[in-house]
Amino acid sequence: MNYWLVKSEPDTYSWDFFVSKGRDIWDGVRNYQARNNLKAMSENDLVFFYHSNKGMEIVGLAKVVKESYQDPTTEDPRWVVVELAPVKKLAEPVSLTKIKTDPNLSDISLLKQSRLSVMPIKPEEFDRIMYLANEV
DNA sequence: GCCAACGTTGGC
DNA sequence: GCCAACGTTGGC
Numbered sequence: 654m655n656y657w658l659v660k661s662e663p664d665t666y667s668w669d670f671f672v673s674k675g676r677d678i679w680d681g682v683r684n685y686q687a688r689n690n691l692k693a694m695s696e697n698d699l700v701f702f703y704h705s706n707k708g709m710e711i712v713g714l715a716k717v718v719k720e721s722y723q724d725p726t727t728e729d730p731r732w733v734v735v736e737l738a739p740v741k742k743l744a745e746p747v748s749l750t751k752i753k754t755d756p757n758l759s760d761i762s763l764l765k766q767s768r769l770s771v772m773p774i775k776p777e778e779f780d781r782i783m784y785l786a787n788e789v
Numbered sequence: 790g791c792c793a794a795c796g797t798t799g800g801c
Numbered sequence: 802g803c804c805a806a807c808g809t810t811g812g813c
Contacts, residue, residue, distance in 0.1 A: 660811090684796075705811060749812080768795060768810050 656774040657694060658701040658711070658763060659737075668702050668712045668742065676718055676738040680726050687771035691735050692721045700737060701774060701782065703763070710746040711782060715739050743786035757781045 659679065661667070671677060682688055694700075694717045702713040719736035726734075752758045758781055762772035774782070783789055 662811090686796095709812075766795090767793090767812075770810085 655693070655695065655698045656700075656776060656779040657690065657698060657717075658703055658772050658774050659715075660703045660705045660770045662706050663704045663708055664706070668704065668739075671702065671713075671715070671737075672739045672742070676736060678725075678734050679737050680724055680734045682724075682734070682771060683732060684770065685731075686766075687769055688731070688733060690771040690773060691733050693773075694720060694735050696720055699740070699779070701779075702739075708746075709750075710748040711743065711752075711786070712746045713739060713742045714788075743788060745785070745787045747782050747785045751785060752782075755781065755785065 661671075679691070682691060696717050696719065698717045700715040700717060701711045702715050703711045715737045717735055718738045721733040721735050723730060724732040724734045749763070752761060752763060758764075758778055761774070761778050762769060766772065
């Protein structure tokens, strides 16, 4: 079991919209590092859903329901998608500010590589974020 | 709206 | 293969 975090701008694709769809294809990734992370996802891996720009907080938990395959929105064979489904909205969203001030999360990719849109989360970071979200 | 970080492109 | 120019992301 691996853990991940994906970013989305709530003005473009919010958590609530994702929930209303029930399950969706995660497309549009055009960055090699993010693409490699998509390829490394396995079914049932858990994925934090982060709102960038507006909100700037982790709002929900999703899971991988289908592993990576060719991105149907492009002919370019370099790009892939996965399919995700919502698991639950976090009891308490975990803000970027809170993550920044938590010494247990000082090494998280969200802070280290601020522009990456799909990133791995370590098990201990996953547990810590769930704790901060009142999900323990 | 600004700017830092960083990825991509293209000239040499 | 280097690097300047440029575009994009995302926090502030």
